[in-house]
Amino acid sequence: MSDVAERLAELERLGLSRRLRLISGPQGPTVLLDGRPVLLLCSNNYLGLADHPRVREAAADAAMRWGVGAGASRLVSGSMTVHRRLEERLAAFEGTEGCLLFGSGYLANIGVIGALAGSGDVVFSDELNHASIVDGCRLSRAEVVIYRHRDIEHLDWSMRRHEKHGRRLIVTDSVFSMDGDIAPLAHIAELAQIYGAKVMVDEAHATGNVGPEGRGAVAAAGLEGEIDVVIGTLGKALGSYGAYACGTAEMIQYLLNTARSVIFSTAPGPPAVAGALAALELLIERPHRVDRLRSNARALRRGLAEEGFPVSESEMQIVPLVVGEERATLALCQQTLEMGVFAQAIRPPTVPAGTSRLRLTAMASHTPGELRQAARTLGEAARRIGIDPAEILAPAPEPLHEIEEIETALVRAERLSAAAGSSGPAPFDFERETGGALPGEPVRASAGAPLDAGASEQAPDEGAGALYDVERETVRAA
Ligand code: PMP
Numbered sequence: 001m002s003d004v005a006e007r008l009a010e011l012e013r014l015g016l017s018r019r020l021r022l023i024s025g026p027q028g029p030t031v032l033l034d035g036r037p038v039l040l041l042c043s044n045n046y047l048g049l050a051d052h053p054r055v056r057e058a059a060a061d062a063a064m065r066w067g068v069g070a071g072a073s074r075l076v077s078g079s080m081t082v083h084r085r086l087e088e089r090l091a092a093f094e095g096t097e098g099c100l101l102f103g104s105g106y107l108a109n110i111g112v113i114g115a116l117a118g119s120g121d122v123v124f125s126d127e128l129n130h131a132s133i134v135d136g137c138r139l140s141r142a143e144v145v146i147y148r149h150r151d152i153e154h155l156d157w158s159m160r161r162h163e164k165h166g167r168r169l170i171v172t173d174s175v176f177s178m179d180g181d182i183a184p185l186a187h188i189a190e191l192a193q194i195y196g197a198k199v200m201v202d203e204a205h206a207t208g209n210v211g212p213e214g215r216g217a218v219a220a221a222g223l224e225g226e227i228d229v230v231i232g233t234l235g236k237a238l239g240s241y242g243a244y245a246c247g248t249a250e251m252i253q254y255l256l257n258t259a260r261s262v263i264f265s266t267a268p269g270p271p272a273v274a275g276a277l278a279a280l281e282l283l284i285e286r287p288h289r290v291d292r293l294r295s296n297a298r299a300l301r302r303g304l305a306e307e308g309f310p311v312s313e314s315e316m317q318i319v320p321l322v323v324g325e326e327r328a329t330l331a332l333c334q335q336t337l338e339m340g341v342f343a344q345a346i347r348p349p350t351v352p353a354g355t356s357r358l359r360l361t362a363m364a365s366h367t368p369g370e371l372r373q374a375a376r377t378l379g380e381a382a383r384r385i386g387i388d389p390a391e392i393l394a395p396a397p398e399p400l401h402e403i404e405e406i407e408t409a410l411v412r413a414e415r416l417s418a419a420a421g422s423s424g425p426a427p428f429d430f431e432r433e434t435g436g437a438l439p440g441e442p443v444r445a446s447a448g449a450p451l452d453a454g455a456s457e458q459a460p461d462e463g464a465g466a467l468y469d470v471e472r473e474t475v476r477a478a
Contacts, residue, residue, distance in 0.1 A: 058274045240272045328356075
């Protein structure tokens with residue numbers, strides 16, 4: 001057996017193997033999957049703009065006027081007017097002086113982090129940040145300090161411990177992609193000021209959805225123009241492909257000169273840029289689309305709550321149903337699909353081991369009725385395979401304030417994994433990675449104590465669970 005075949009077999013054995021599902025048609029509220037119509041409940045086409053007639057027309061028109069490809073990096077073969085126009089509009093939308101387009105959100109994150117931190121510097125990164133941020137941290141060669149999810153006290157403590165270092169950068173998702181909860185941006189900005197650090201916020205799941213007129217979580221926190229670099233993607237609410245970074249004119253000039261993923265990568269093609277521009281115009285002209293997304297999110301959440309899922313009332317369009325164990329999650333995904341709802345199972349390394357989940361996403365193009373029906377289907381699917389919806393862990397988009405609430409959630413997750421016969425790591429395994437509290441480290445009542453401190457020293461190739469858990473990495477000074 002080749003090493004590749006061996007690794008594939010191991011992924012299969014761990015319930016972590018992935019495959020593509022072939023669908024027909026655009027990312028609408030329903031898609032044809034294997035020739036059968038299913039409700040699409042896992043797309044990031046939040047506002048339904050990916051196939052909006054005006055967006056399609058703009059992309060088609062751009063293809064006819066400027067062609068399909070940008071030819072090279074804009075620094076090499078020249079910047080097209082359509083790139084500049086979108087950058088101007090995005091800067092105005094974000095309330096910043098400048099904007100720079102990137103090929104994708106992944107490229108934006110690795111480019112910006114690498115530009116703002118390098119050898120001798122320190123990056124402070126939330127433990128549930130997106131993989132592209134994790135990779136950006138690794139590529140930067142800076143020291144990386146992972147702070148506990150949305151834990152300001154822990155971030156403060158970590159920054160105090162690294163006061164003597166060179167440049168310091170705090171990086172965070174604003175809306176966390178797999179949980180739909182929001183970073184404490186105002187506190188982060190405050191700490192950055194106190195410690196003289198820069199802040200990069202990734203608004204991939206907030207742009208177009210959260211905040212006044214969908215202008216993001218930074219705007220919702222009243223921090224427009226105060227964050228050093230705001231990243232947004234064009235591939236989610238803006239229905240196209242690509243990404244952008246916003247900041248001061250000086251910062252944008254700096255990124256243009258130092259972000260390797262801009263300098264050494266072909267610029268996004270004119271149809272993608274023009275499509276995003278049309279989507280942005282639609283968002284600005286008709287913000288009711290954002291309201292519809294929010295009321296749909298509420299309808300989905302309410303429907304799930306009626307089925308007994310412990311889902312909180314909120315307008316957040318990302319709704320995770322954390323089953324825990326990988327195979328149980330796959331079984332729920334499959335059962336739901338057979339009943340006409342496509343809600344993808346999300347497993348490690350996208351989420352921490354033991355927290356596999358269905359990540360549901362509402363779109364503005366769904367009808368509330370479709371979402372209520374989808375919630376009923378999910379409830380019925382869970383019961384059919386022996387999962388009590390009440391036993392599913394559905395993290396609240398807002399912080400769990402009460403210790404009791406947190407403890408109940410942890411106990412429930414542990415019970416679920418045990419019921420699913422998991423032989424793998426316990427739920428909330430990410431706490432193991434931190435290796436337990438260091439002297440003087442603030443300990444959170446919920447999970448500060450390590451479940452198994454020794455596991456933090458595990459080499460990447462030891463132990464099945466650790467092998468593919470490559471998205472998150474805890475690097476901490478001793
Ligand atoms: N940041 C976050 C938070 C994301 O969820 C994603 C994609 N899922 C990205 C960045 C990467 O964006 P893109 O898909 O444009 O590469």
